[in-house]
Amino acid sequence: MNLQAADFKARAKEALNDTQLQRAVPFVQDRLRSGRVQAAEALGNVEEWRELLSEIRMDTIDNLDSYLEQLAGNVRANGGHVHFASKAADAVSIVSRIAEENGARKIVKAKSMITEEIHLNKHLEEQGLSVIETDLGEYILQLAGEKPSHIISPALHKRRGEIAELFSQAAGRKLSEDTSELCAFAREHLREAFMEADIGITGCNFAVAESGTVVLVSNEGNARLTTSLPKIHIAIMGMERIVPTWNELDLALTMLTRSATGQKISVYVTGISGPRQAGDLDGPEQFHLIIVDNGRSDILATAYKEVLKCIRCGACMNVCPIYRHVGGHAYGSVYSGPIGAVLDPLLEGYETAKELPYASSLCGACTEVCPVKIPLHDLLIEHRKDEVEQGYTPQMEKMSFGAFGFMASHPAVYSKAAKIASAGTTLWAKDGYISGGPGLLAGWTAGRDLPQPAKQSFRDWWKEKGGARDE
């Protein structure tokens, strides 16, 4: 897998030919999706929850400087250190420096998308540090040398046979494909890593400004081990992952786990307020919070601002027909699915991610399930518009947009064009579908087949039927 390659089509094709992936993704997607549906039904008034949480998130984003200031002050009051990182590289060098200053060698990590975003592991390993992922899914991927393909279920594209093979290699003995045997091996093996680690690194699901608390949501308990056993805990957060008080946390948590897996709450919700206190015999002696911008503040001034409301539940991936067919890796970026298609071009630029806004059928299922009401499919259209304006779109597509715009706003021309379209495409059509063709047609059919236009247009049919219009 090449993260740099900006060729969505090639990666999608590869995914479509991957029989393992074609079985695995829909299977897990269905489970997560039906979990969310049941949880939403159980809430009864899910629309009220979405509306309120959306408003809460928007207030947070609009007052981000104030809430972050409050958070930083309270983390310091709790005895923790606060670092601000404008760029990914800044965040990485802060972690490197903490490791170096403390003579650390071994690092354990809990699942965190922000550390994927800043490519932390790669840099720390280059520095000669051992970094072990402890979330079961992330551990599977680390053994396989792969990246997460889903925000919540990072290894959902893996079948158990592959996992048993990877674990058998790590164990140096043959393990069965039985889930509990595989988990027992991981527990034992990773427990040793926890006991020996010098530094634990986590992300941050939500930071609570009013008390300087980092809240971690996990089912396995690896985030708890990561924040309890090593002498140093480093939490890394995207700057928007903040709630003003524990009241807002209530709503955010309620919606996060229900939207992600359908659980009413995760097994563990852990609030970390600084390092261990006087009289504590466990917990880290040093606590560091790294607050990362990495392109987020630029989003504040754009039409895409609402994307910062995201609480990383993954619900949009679990309903996306495109994600279902190509999986997360095809997106070629850190975040996948509809949220990735909106966010990646903003964080990485159109140069590398220009194809992602087109990796959508614009069916709107993502927007419908988003617990914070991000208008995801509208933002995808916004991206397409911006790409056209900034010249990132192939010439043909631009002409198609232009020509269609002209026709659509001139009824007489449209009507003529529709007639011509049917007659004119007969040459390339087969069984009512067109899969190739010249000029404007090629721009369309390079990516998908086009149904041949009907001989009679809807408008003509309507007229012929004496279309009962009121006016």
Added chain:
Amino acid sequence: MNEPVEQAAFLGSIAEKLGRKRRTAVSPPSWDRKPWEGSGQELNPEAEAGGRQAAEHEQLIRQFMKQLSALNTAVYRISRADFGRVLSEVIAKHGIGSAISWDDGRLHELQLESTLNRNGIHHRLWRTTENERELRTFAESADMGITFADMGLADTGTVLLMNGGGRGRLISLLPPVYVAVLPERFIYPRLSDGMSFVRSRIPEGLPACINFITGPSRTGDIEADLALGVHGPGKVHIILLQD
């Protein structure tokens, strides 16, 4: 306090992108809507639940138990006098040989140690005067961890643990079997009650670690197949005290 330079630059850039001057000390609006029902009572789990209707509270206890039984967690609703007998049952069920518990007056009152002794359990308390490394090693190999809980939440089947000092966070985490003891009068309707409780403790300073625990450690990372005990305890027992 003077603001650190990096912080000033970072926050200044946010304000600029938002197209306004820096803001400070903003309070969130008081959201007037509560999408859930039946919350908002005075929160003090230490106090008697005198203000609440007994029947209403009975409902909460049943909801708490029902929720947990759906999450592979055994709940025992017993009188204080039966604590020793029930704990002995749990010990026998899992073939427990060693245990570690919070050093907490609320557990001492239940004669926890004498129950453990009677069952021949090798056990230690998380005493802050002890050697850290030694205690941690013991906790890592112990078969069972025992803590008290500060609150129960009926809607989710959650127990809330305020860790710190003799109430070590590792007790509910390292051993494969975990037992939490909770007076049933500490059960409240939902997460918002837990949040209000935590908020009420902010003025005196929160402990470094707070845990909301709901059932056994679990994962679905292998083909969404539910597996218990992947990192934390795979067996969880809640002992509800009827007092």
